[in-house]
Amino acid sequence: MRWKLTLEYDGGPFVGWQRQEPGRLSVQQALEDAIAAFSNETVAVTAAGRTDSGVHAEGQVVHIDLTRDWTEKTVRDAINAHLRPLPVAVLRAEPVSDEFNARFSARLRAYRYTILNRAAPPTLEAGKVWHCVAPLDIDAMRLGAAHLLGQHDFSSFRAADCQAKSPIRTLDRFDIEQQGDKILFIIEARSFLHHQVRNIVGTLVLVGRARWHADDVKRALDACDRTQAGPTAPPEGLVLTRVGY
């Protein structure tokens, strides 16, 4: 039976979603170990988004196949019991058809990037925000962001190691909201290139600090050259909030 699991995790202590060299813990490894401990089955977990080291999730989605029958409550609670004390939790476990694939069936991925824009360092939100001391002009960043909405060649915002076949992506939503001393970047697309959100945020901060004009974002996009866009924002401000099917 195929299961869809919705996950929340604090990416801080992990090397990222994907299993890497032994001895460094990935979210994938932690989850596979917990599933094996509860079910006595060795499963491979497939995720909608392979988040980087330090990147968080409120709504990561994965699928697994289990041969024995379980209730939804048992799958959720038993995996959570074996995940303790790691900061990973199964929010929901739902049986799905064999055609469901967490990665390839996904039609929408939503991310939120949070900047804490104030002089004082973060305390309650340490590890969950990017701390930017210089005041950021939100209206200017919105003008810059507007150039990125829709379908474009995002080569300028793509990590060197990105393995996607095409650099063409479509941003369906890109909102920038202020909440007190926080600035939230809310971005949705069917899929993203590696580091795309963090490279976009790092570039828009150049606009927010008035080092770049909003139209320089368009020039960077049109260049189709990673060296023409801004730096990569740090991982800790990024959360995979939702995957739609």
Added chain:
Amino acid sequence: MRWKLTLEYDGGPFVGWQRQEPGRLSVQQALEDAIAAFSNETVAVTAAGRTDSGVHAEGQVVHIDLTRDWTEKTVRDAINAHLRPLPVAVLRAEPVSDEFNARFSARLRAYRYTILNRAAPPTLEAGKVWHCVAPLDIDAMRLGAAHLLGQHDFSSFRAADCQAKSPIRTLDRFDIEQQGDKILFIIEARSFLHHQVRNIVGTLVLVGRARWHADDVKRALDACDRTQAGPTAPPEGLVLTRVGY
């Protein structure tokens, strides 16, 4: 010159606001040490709310007296530099008149208590919420809370070691809001008894779980007897959000 400092802190690693036995770090001690390190002056810090161990603050207010002249920016940034890497930060430093007293001039204290009401344990908000697995009836809790609004003898919700002269307090605001799988209790009063908010939340959870009827809150209040109210909610869900003058 007298200064008003507005503080944010994660109460997790501290024994609470107040200095206690040596070797166990209080927020007060951390702040006094940082002020001494930057100013070379030994100061006593007076706070609006003496938060318990594990209780957080987004808007604690304290006052200090410094003999030398400094700019607001220097006071804020220099104390923050010396507080690192502790999760305490000065959000604002403002010169005030000598009549200002962070504790005795305060006319309003606002707290927020957050319950995470779901089966899965907290990950991103670990240490910042009270995890309650059983579903809570928010409307029933609101009916219970309504009995506590206004001026009452709160002896039933007062810690045994509370040093206040009178058990009479006036709750000016008590709202219960749902945000996704979180339930927020927002409470304002001129001042609170020791453990008052946590004892109220612990009691309302009995109502939320249908172990108590909403009117049992009124009976507990009228009894003026701590043994007649519910248990004390854990500290990690509580935040001192604001102090008004």
